[in-house]
Amino acid sequence: MKQKIIVRKARSSDNDAVFKFCEKTWDWGDYVPRVWNRWLEEKDGRIFVATINNVPVGISHVKVLKPGEAWLEAARTDPNYRRKGVATAITKECFKFALQKDVKLVRLATNSDNTAALRALRKLGFKLVSEFVKMTCKKMEADKSEKTKWAKVRDEKEIWEFLRKSKCYAKTAGSFTILYVWASLQKEDLKKFLAERKAIICKDQNAVSGLMLIDDGVSREWSENSVQTCYVDGTQEAVLDMIRFLKERCRESGIKRIYGFTCDHKPITSAFDIMGFERDTLTCIHLLEKRLSADEIKCSWVISSEKQLS
Numbered sequence: 001m002k003q004k005i006i007v008r009k010a011r012s013s014d015n016d017a018v019f020k021f022c023e024k025t026w027d028w029g030d031y032v033p034r035v036w037n038r039w040l041e042e043k044d045g046r047i048f049v050a051t052i053n054n055v056p057v058g059i060s061h062v063k064v065l066k067p068g069e070a071w072l073e074a075a076r077t078d079p080n081y082r083r084k085g086v087a088t089a090i091t092k093e094c095f096k097f098a099l100q101k102d103v104k105l106v107r108l109a110t111n112s113d114n115t116a117a118l119r120a121l122r123k124l125g126f127k128l129v130s131e132f133v134k135m136t137c138k139k140m141e142a143d144k145s146e147k148t149k150w151a152k153v154r155d156e157k158e159i160w161e162f163l164r165k166s167k168c169y170a171k172t173a174g175s176f177t178i179l180y181v182w183a184s185l186q187k188e189d190l191k192k193f194l195a196e197r198k199a200i201i202c203k204d205q206n207a208v209s210g211l212m213l214i215d216d217g218v219s220r221e222w223s224e225n226s227v228q229t230c231y232v233d234g235t236q237e238a239v240l241d242m243i244r245f246l247k248e249r250c251r252e253s254g255i256k257r258i259y260g261f262t263c264d265h266k267p268i269t270s271a272f273d274i275m276g277f278e279r280d281t282l283t284c285i286h287l288l289e290k291r292l293s294a295d296e297i298k299c300s301w302v303i304s305s306e307k308q309l310s
């Protein structure tokens with residue numbers, strides 16, 4: 001007889017059981033204990049817990065990033081309870097939460113070698129929309145850029161026009177990342193990067209030939225002196241020039257490390273390679289998305305409750 005899976009909102013008292021089954025999620029452990037209390041208190045997000053016989057056996061976190069768009073992360077099932085439909089049941093509850101918040105698009109990221117997650121997600125209707133790589137550079141040697149500068153608020157229109165025509169923007173599914181969270185890159189986001197002086201542009205014969213958005217969220221989250229690229233676009237020549245500019249600025253302000261997050265697009269990744277960035281792994285990061293519809297959730301609930309009761 002199959003065991004009944006109950007999915008509910010997480011409580012702080014779940015932490016011992018959850019942290020225990022997260023202990024060996026990855027070789028290095030898991031980040032769930034570090035973010036648990038923060039996530040429990042969110043108004044626009046929720047941790048769901050699945051229990052079997054009142055014992056927590058799985059979790060997942062869902063968060064509304066902006067109107068109409070949510071992010072799923074930290075799907076974890078206790079290794080003793082895998083392949084019983086736990087992650088599937090929790091994810092469907094996340095869909096329900098998202099729909100209640102008027103979300104129509106949910107996204108998440110997973111490594112390209114995570115077969116279990118990718119299969120479960122495919123069954124849930126997620127589609128691969130983009131592939132990213134993460135590279136790291138710790139050498140901030142002095143190198144002169146020629147055509148790059150900090151973008152100004154007044155450059156917004158020109159940059160937006162560049163993005164609108166960009167193959168790379170389409171290839172990223174129109175998204176940018178901060179830490180490991182991808183969101184759609186819209187005019188409002190671009191404005192914020194510009195206002196915070198976190199946008200770099202390369203200009204060739206007076207036209208934008210490259211754009212790089214950066215952030216220091218990783219620095220705060222991982223307590224280190226680093227920056228990350230959130231979005232990178234342009235010809236190889238433009239990207240090379242923008243990396244030189246960024247390295248020089250990092251050297252001036254004592255920043256020790258750059259995490260290069262970028263769409264897996266050859267002219268861009270090869271520029272990072274040339275500039276001494278190294279890949280942490282051979283795998284890439286798959287960005288998946290699913291468009292939600294109320295009907296589909298009704299239907300999936302029938303399937304899910306049948307699975308629980310059989």
Ligand SMILES: CC(C)(COP(=O)(O)OP(=O)(O)OC[C@H]1O[C@@H](n2cnc3c(N)ncnc32)[C@H](O)[C@@H]1OP(=O)(O)O)[C@@H](O)C(=O)NCCC(=O)NCCS
Pocket residue numbers: 025058074075076077078081082083084085086087088089109110111114115116117119120121123
């Ligand atoms: C990925 C993970 C959350 C899946 O949890 P789960 O509760 O076992 O998933 P489900 O039982 O809902 O699986 C649904 C379907 O996914 C597929 N699947 C799940 N695990 C699989 C595996 N190890 N190998 C192949 N297919 C798998 C199957 O098609 C399964 O349906 P089936 O059992 O009827 O064939 C779990 O393996 C886990 O915690 N992994 C470590 C953390 C992780 O990788 N999280 C995802 C990060 S994005």
